[in-house]
Amino acid sequence: DLLRLPCPPPLPSAPSDKSGQSWLQGGYKRTRARKVTAWRIPESGELAGSMDPWRRMPLWGLLLVLCGSCTSSLAADASAFRRIFLKKMPSVRESLKERGVNMARLGAEWSQFAKTLPLGNSMSPVVLTNYLDTQYYGEIGIGTPAQTFRVIFDTGSANLWVPSSKCSPLSLACEIHSSYDSSESSSYVENGTELTINYGSGQVMGFLSQDVVTVGGITVTQTFGEVTKLPLLPFMLAKFDGILGMGFPQQAIGGVTPVFDHILSQGALKEHVFSVYYSRNSHLLGGEIVLGGSDPQYYQGNFHYVSVDKTGSWQIKMKGSETLSLPTHPCCPGGGLEGRAASVLLQPLRQACMVSVRSSALLCKEGCMAVVDTGASFISGPTDSLKLLMGTLGAKDMGMDEYAVDCDQVSLLPDISFHLGGRAYTLTGADYDSYSNDDLCTLALHGLDVPPPTGPVWVLGATFIRKFYTEFDRRNNRIGFAVAVAG
Numbered sequence: 001d002l003l004r005l006p007c008p009p010p011l012p013s014a015p016s017d018k019s020g021q022s023w024l025q026g027g028y029k030r031t032r033a034r035k036v037t038a039w040r041i042p043e044s045g046e047l048a049g050s051m052d053p054w055r056r057m058p059l060w061g062l063l064l065v066l067c068g069s070c071t072s073s074l075a076a077d078a079s080a081f082r083r084i085f086l087k088k089m090p091s092v093r094e095s096l097k098e099r100g101v102n103m104a105r106l107g108a109e110w111s112q113f114a115k116t117l118p119l120g121n122s123m124s125p126v127v128l129t130n131y132l133d134t135q136y137y138g139e140i141g142i143g144t145p146a147q148t149f150r151v152i153f154d155t156g157s158a159n160l161w162v163p164s165s166k167c168s169p170l171s172l173a174c175e176i177h178s179s180y181d182s183s184e185s186s187s188y189v190e191n192g193t194e195l196t197i198n199y200g201s202g203q204v205m206g207f208l209s210q211d212v213v214t215v216g217g218i219t220v221t222q223t224f225g226e227v228t229k230l231p232l233l234p235f236m237l238a239k240f241d242g243i244l245g246m247g248f249p250q251q252a253i254g255g256v257t258p259v260f261d262h263i264l265s266q267g268a269l270k271e272h273v274f275s276v277y278y279s280r281n282s283h284l285l286g287g288e289i290v291l292g293g294s295d296p297q298y299y300q301g302n303f304h305y306v307s308v309d310k311t312g313s314w315q316i317k318m319k320g321s322e323t324l325s326l327p328t329h330p331c332c333p334g335g336g337l338e339g340r341a342a343s344v345l346l347q348p349l350r351q352a353c354m355v356s357v358r359s360s361a362l363l364c365k366e367g368c369m370a371v372v373d374t375g376a377s378f379i380s381g382p383t384d385s386l387k388l389l390m391g392t393l394g395a396k397d398m399g400m401d402e403y404a405v406d407c408d409q410v411s412l413l414p415d416i417s418f419h420l421g422g423r424a425y426t427l428t429g430a431d432y433d434s435y436s437n438d439d440l441c442t443l444a445l446h447g448l449d450v451p452p453p454t455g456p457v458w459v460l461g462a463t464f465i466r467k468f469y470t471e472f473d474r475r476n477n478r479i480g481f482a483v484a485v486a487g
Helices: 059-078 092-098 103-114 259-265 339-345 383-393 407-412 462-467
Strands: 022-025 028-032 037-040 082-088 136-142 147-154 160-163 189-199 202-215 218-229 242-245 273-278 287-291 299-307 315-318 355-357 368-372 379-381 396-399 402-406 416-420 423-427 433-437 440-443 445-447 458-460 468-473 478-484
Touching: 082 147, 147 160, 160 202, 189 218, 202 259, 218 259, 273 462, 273 478, 299 315, 299 468, 315 416, 379 383, 383 402, 383 445, 396 440, 402 407, 402 445, 407 440, 423 462, 458 462, 462 468, 462 478
Parallel strands: 147 242, 160 218, 368 458, 379 445
Antiparallel strands: 022 028, 028 037, 082 136, 082 287, 136 147, 136 202, 160 242, 189 202, 202 218, 273 287, 273 468, 299 478, 315 368, 355 416, 379 458, 396 402, 402 440, 416 423, 433 440, 468 478
């Protein structure tokens, strides 16, 4: 009995019932729901008096009314929020494994190379994400006419950069990606300031330029990086072209105003928030980012908010309130963090405080810091803490800070909970099982040592966001979590 129309017209002169929630329009009765508008054929008695003057209106006239109403309705919706649809791709790590690359050996070489890089400072910080496991990207446009790029929307950084047409022809990582050509854009403005961004895997180098950037249908004038030098890994095998940082202005290198801040300054969004949904189903759309709000079709219940602990980054404090014991483990004789065992173990493992296993393990009571990072795929933490946690799970160290279990053991993996703002956010074994290879299932929990002053810190990436729909609130400096709809 339902007839669904793409844009139901609001006709002000049509009669309404006592509640004002439904009315007759052109022989159809409109019934308002919270999110969906449906049209049904009315009962015969409802038609009396409802067809004047509408039933005498020519069909072309009614269509004009419909079209005009659609235009105004779309304009109102556009100011509410904008969607950016995301696609999911194989990660660089998966591509390397498919090519038979020895990840343990690569990890050792990578670690040695990383030691030669500067640790970073307030002017040139090290970005936490290495994008080796990043899977979700969306499209943006730069220039007039727009040149299209696939970018990672990364809350762990604040700069926008894409490969430049001026990139060296000897740089293979540049050659396989779309590149920005300033000579093809009528809105380009030269800047030329040098830009260097340090990653754990190497440096991205180039210079700053200015042009118009379109994100989610919103166009802003933006200073961004034209990159002329890219490290082979991970960018040689990456399916994305560049990075769009969704972090705070304090995180931006070169004093550049981030894209999202330019969008906010235009007043284009009703709310100063953006939210992220990552699909757990590889056969569906990869996910979406909503600018200016959140999408109720992708989460259940209400948001629980945690205040940003450090102004200028999406960093929060995690702390558990329970006094719990660790399951039996070689490092914990007797199965508990009690008495002398506790005094020995808590010192090197202070940063693991928020993780409980099987609702019976809690490491460290003082609290620890975590960054909610949309550019990271997994959950990462200090290597010492991860080693203890993985030992508790019976996982094997595969090298390159990667752990795995026999695939037939995944269903037996315990729940792991992260304690945020007084609530436990729990992942089942299926939630943190990443992918399988030769009967081994890799876990989405990796070791990551971040030096001070940024670290030590935990990183909650896509593994966490897939389970918990996440809203980033700039106006109130907080992050909201709600249970994501499985999909």
